[in-house]
Amino acid sequence: MRCQTRIFCVLSAVACVTCTGLGASAQDAATSIAIGANEIGAPPTGFDLSPSGEGKQGQWTVVRDATAKAGLAIEQAGAQTTEDRFPLAIYKPASLKNAEISLRLNAAGGKSDQGGGVALRLSSPQDYYLVQLDVQRDGALFSRVSNGASEEIVAVDADIASHSWHTLTVRAKDDEFVVLLDGIWMFTAFDKTLSQAGRIALWTEGDSVTRFDSIAITPLPTEERY
Numbered sequence: 001m002r003c004q005t006r007i008f009c010v011l012s013a014v015a016c017v018t019c020t021g022l023g024a025s026a027q028d029a030a031t032s033i034a035i036g037a038n039e040i041g042a043p044p045t046g047f048d049l050s051p052s053g054e055g056k057q058g059q060w061t062v063v064r065d066a067t068a069k070a071g072l073a074i075e076q077a078g079a080q081t082t083e084d085r086f087p088l089a090i091y092k093p094a095s096l097k098n099a100e101i102s103l104r105l106n107a108a109g110g111k112s113d114q115g116g117g118v119a120l121r122l123s124s125p126q127d128y129y130l131v132q133l134d135v136q137r138d139g140a141l142f143s144r145v146s147n148g149a150s151e152e153i154v155a156v157d158a159d160i161a162s163h164s165w166h167t168l169t170v171r172a173k174d175d176e177f178v179v180l181l182d183g184i185w186m187f188t189a190f191d192k193t194l195s196q197a198g199r200i201a202l203w204t205e206g207d208s209v210t211r212f213d214s215i216a217i218t219p220l221p222t223e224e225r226y
Helices: 023-028
Strands: 001-005 050-054 060-064 072-077 086-096 099-109 117-124 126-133 138-145 149-155 165-173 176-181 184-190 200-203 208-220
Touching: 001 200, 050 099, 086 117, 099 117, 099 200, 117 208, 126 176, 126 200, 138 176, 138 184, 149 184, 184 208, 200 208
Parallel strands: none
Antiparallel strands: 001 149, 060 072, 072 208, 086 200, 099 165, 099 208, 117 126, 117 200, 126 138, 138 149, 165 176, 176 184
């Protein structure tokens, strides 16, 4: 497995934990986003569909999908462009520092880009951490976005098929970020730059057509250790 590291980052297999490792109190506080309560063809409720840069806005809608858990999914339909474009669907009710975020992602299309991910500790559409699945690179990435500029911290090889659902789980605890793909540990990254609570958002790139479902957010208590 290939791994590229940047400052503030180490990989550690001993940090691997299973999705059932959370305590009951954290599970009780989990928020599951009810996609099935949305109207087909409408923007997803509870999300701020912020501009993706240069005044552009993602085309986020709720679509029917028989392969999704609730028969519906949140889709971002990308548009071909020569400029960097990073549509965000920012979940408004939650602002957290330490949390587990789990969702299913389907890279359903795109010519120049295919994939998507989750942004966390977002203070603005130009400042956040990003965990990304990239079909064209066959990789999973962890990056820090500052003033709209992305710095890759970790990149590992991953078998990510297009037109298939993958479960992405991120556990953010202080300066530690544990990432699992389809229930299997991928890497652990460390970075201290963004130390405050922030929003959580769905993220895509360029002309990606990406669907999301089964989105759950669980706050993690500060005293928890992995």
